[in-house]
Amino acid sequence: MSMEQAIRRLWIVILALCGLIAFGTLAFHLAERLNPFDSLYLTITVLSTVGFGDIVPETASGRMIYMMLVLVGIGIFGYAVSSIASLMAERSVFKLARGFLFLGGEEKLRDHVIVVGWNRVSKFVCDEMRVNGQKVVLIVEDDERGREASRAGYDALVGSPLEEGTFKAARIDSARAVVLTEDDPSKNLMTVLRVRGLSKEVKIIVVCSDDLMRSLFYRAGADRVINLANVSGRILASFVFEPLVAEVIEDLSEARIGLDARQLTFRAGRSYTVGELRSRGLKGIIFMVMRGEKKHYYPGESFALEPGDIIVLAGLKDHLDHDEKLLEGL
Template sequence: MLSMRARMGTYWSMLLGAVLCLVIVIAGIAGFMVIEQWDFVSSFYMVVITLSTVGFQEVHQLSEAGRMFTALLIIGGVGSFLYMAAAFAQVLVEGRLQILWGKRRMMKEIGKLKDHFIVCGYGRIGSIVTKEIMGEGHAVVVVEQDLELIENMEQEGVLCVEGDATSDEVLLAVGLQSARSLISALSSEAANVYVTLTARQLNPDLTIIARAGNKSHISRLELAGADRVVLPHFIGGVRMAQSVLRPTATNFVELALRGGIDLQMDELSVSTGSELVGKDLIDSKIRPRFNLIIIAIKKKNGDMVFNPGPKEVIDAGDTLLAVGRKSDLTKILDIM
C-alpha cells in the first residue's frame, strides 16, 4: 500500500494536470474569440480539434497572430495532457508495484517463521483466535480468501496469505511443516474436515485444533486428524451459564488465562533434559523456588492428574498446569 503522503502527492499531481487542461481549454476559447473575433461555438470547436490533434481543417482562415496562438495552445495542451496521464500512470504502476513488493516481503517474512501458529479463516472466530495468540507474543499467519479481510489484516499488521486453506500449496507456503499448531476456523464444516485431513498428512506431528458447528461433526474431525475439536456456540453457552452460577470463579479463571491480573495460569512442558524429570513435587521444590502452584499434571499418555499430591513424580513429556505470577512463570522455563 502506498503511504498517505505519497498517495496524496500523486493525487495532487493528477488534480493539477486536470486544472491545467481546463485552464488551457478556457484560455484557448477566449483567445480565439479575442484574436480572431470568432463566436463561442467556432472557438470551442477549434480548441477541441487543436488539442485532440485530429488534424481537421481550420474553422476559418487564421491570421498570423492566430497561428502563433494555436501553436502555443498545442504545446501547452499536449504538455498538460501528458502530465496528467503520467500522474495517472504513476498511481497505477506504483500502487501495483507496492502491492507486489508488500506480498513478496510478507512471504519472505513468513518463510523465516518457526514454531508459529496458522489460522485458517479470519471470520468472527478466526479473528478472535488470531488476536488472542498475537496478544501472547506469538507469531501467527492467517490464510483467507476474502480480499476485504486481507486488506484489513494488512492494515492491522497481521501476517496473511490470500488463498484456499484446503490447498496443499497454500498450507506449505505458510510454513505448515515448521509450525507449532494449526487452527481451522472456517465456517464450512466440510472445509474444516478437508483442511484437517490435508494438514495431518503434510505434518503428522502438528497440533491441529478444528472448529465444529455441532457435536455430530466432532467424530469426523477427530478421524480426519484433529487433536481437539471446539464448538464455539457450546463454549459460549457454558461460559454464560457459569458467569451466572459461579461469577467469581469464572472471572478469576478468565483474568488468569488472559493476563488481566498479575496472577496467571500457564502450561509448562517438561523436556527430556529437564532437572525435574524423575523428581516428585516435593523434591522439585517448585513451590519454594518459584512460588508456583501446580494444580494439575497432564501425563505423557494423556491422563490428567488434578490436584497432584506431593509424591507425584514428574516425567519427561509431562505438562504441568501452574498458577503464579508471570515473572515466576518465566523464570521456571530455564529448568524445563
C-alpha cells in the same frame, strides 16, 4: 489473487521493464551512436513519457526504435507504475515484500500457528496468540480480508485453504498447529483432510458448532474439535449461579492481565519434589501434572516431578513469568 501470484506478476512486470530499458539503451547506442548514459537517458524519457526533447533520434533506425518503445514500452511501464501505486495505496506492497522475505527467505518460519479464516473468532485467537508471543500466519481467501488482517498487524496469505500450495507457502512442514475458524463446516472438513495429507505431526484444532460433524472431524484427522456454543453457554450459566467462578474462568482464558494458566514441560536434569520447587521460590499453583497418559491433579509437596512431565501452572501473570524462568534454570 494469492500472495505468490501477486509477487510473481510484479516480478514479471519488473523484469520486462528492465529488459526494455536494456534493449532501448543498447539499440540507441548502436543506432544513434550515443554514449551509454545518453542512450539510457533517452530510453527512460521515452518509457516514462516525459519527453524533454533535448535528445531526439536522428536516424531512421533510431526513430523505428523510438516508435517500438513507445508502442510496447509505455503500456508495460504504465501498467507497472499503476500496479505498484495501487499496491502501495492499499498498504499491500510492503506486506507482500515483507511476506515474501519472511515466508520464503532467511527468516524461515518455525513453530508457528496457521490460522485459517478471518472473522471475529480468528481475531480473538490471533490476539491471544500475539499476547503469548506466538507467531501467527493467517490464510484468507480474498484480498479484502487479507487487507483487514494486515491492518490488524498479522501476516496474511491470500489463497484457498483447499490448495496444497497455500499451506506450503505458510510452511506447514514446520508449523506447530493449524486452527480452522471458517463458518462452513464442509470446507473445514476438506481443509482438515488437506492439512493431514501434508503433515501427520501438525496439531489440527477446528471450531465447529455442529455436533453431527464432530465425529467426522476426528475421523478426518483433527486433534481437537471445539464447540464454542457449548463453552460460551456454560460460562454464561456460571455467571448466573457462580459469577465468581465464571470471572475466574474468563480471567484465566486471557493472558493480558490478572490470572493466567500456562503449560510447561519440565526439563530439569533430575527429579524435584513440589516442596523443593517451593523452597526455590515457585510462586504459581501446580494445577496438574501429566506424565504419559496419566493426569495428576493438585500434586502434594512430596510429589516428585520427573523430566519430561507436562505441568499446568496457574497464578498471576508476573508470578508465572518468574516460575517459567525458575524451571528453565534447573
